[in-house]
Amino acid sequence: MELPSLRQLQYLISLHDHQHFGRAADACNVTQSTLSSGLKELEATLGMRLVERTRRVVVFTPVGVSVAHRAREILLRTRELALLGSGPLAGVLQMSVIPTIAPFLLPRILSQVRAHHPGLEVQIQEEMSREGCANLSSGRSDCLLLALPYDCGDFEYVTLFDDPIVVALRADDPLAAAPTIESRDLAQDKLLLLHEGHCLRDHALKACRRPDQGPRSAPGASIHTLVQLVNAGMGVTLLPQMAVDAGVVAGTEVVTRPLTGGEARRIICLAWRRNSPRAEGLARLALTLRNIDQGASSTAPERRLGV
The missing domain is CATH 1.10.10.10 (Winged helix-like DNA-binding domain superfamily/Winged helix DNA-binding domain)
Incomplete structure (x- = not known):
């Protein structure tokens, strides 16, 4: 036959x-x-x-x-x-990364990943959460860096770190005088968020306790666009702390303040297919990523089933 x-x-x-x-x-x-x-x-x-x-x-x-x-x-x-014939962290690794993580985290981790795992060639695919989950499920990607909560599928994943969500506003905004900002103080018609489809939009709405309604003002296509809109005095926005740490508001009149409430955060994780032959290696990679973020921590990351 x-x-x-x-x-x-x-x-x-x-x-x-x-x-x-x-x-x-x-x-x-x-x-x-x-x-x-x-x-x-x-x-x-x-x-x-x-x-x-x-x-x-x-x-x-x-x-x-x-x-x-x-x-x-x-x-x-x-x-x-x-x-199966190669090591768990050797050869080409296709990694999908969502746009609200990629430009802020990758510059910090890629060189150190190469140093820790010299036999590994990481190839990056930047894509929205929906496409990243679909490509992980179909095998186009080996793993996915994404932010939870997000209904991605029945994958195994490791929590890397919490990423606080903060308020970004102009320094001359009256709200900037307070050390922290209550969600109820954010005017609905001044709240600028990302387009539909970005999971950060949902995380931001949840953080400010508005899960059922989006902003009436025009949204932005990227975090950098939102910062420029805020800098122009068009409203306020919510940003992940990793973007602030990466300097996204540098050179602007935009400042950030903590948002009160325990839900003002997202959880960064590494996910892969449950039966992947690279599961052992990906768990080790997750530990490397967590140690890079925390600085030489030897604590094993939390490993769960089902995103």
């Missing part, structure tokens, strides 16, 4: 991801004709039509969608088998 090749399955997955023959071929580093021929050979081997070819769009047949999902699982398991 003739079986499909892993390369043919990779072509199918790439086409399913990109929905375009040219982009799928580029992702596989082959010509479009090579990819198309490989898919035709796959269809001949399986004896079924997987893709309807038109001039403008790519349409997967129902059985083609099913085969693409199964092919993704096969390639994931094959990749995990290949990792």
